[in-house]
Amino acid sequence: MSNLIEDLFHGNLRLDESIHPEQEEYQEINRQISDLMQDYKTQLTxxxxxxLxxxxxxxxxxTSMYVEAAFEQGFRTGGRLMIEVLAKP
Structure with missing residues (x-):
């Protein structure tokens, strides 16, 4: 089992590489995007x-910048939640 703190220190944490949306529609949407882009490639100069x-x-x-900011906000909120939970007797 890897050590999270060591992975963080050595830059081995790439959370963005382990994101795989579980919605069934995700693959279908990506297929539609690919099909549309192929259509545009043949129709446009x-x-x-x-x-485009x-x-x-x-x-x-x-979108990447927004997702990064959302991740940071969620992480900070989780940290504050842990502080509040652990501070109460």
Missing amino acids: DNEYDA EQLIDLIGQS
């Missing part, structure tokens, strides 16, 4: 498709 990819990349960056 190269410049239009590049612009740039937009999608920016949305991905924005």
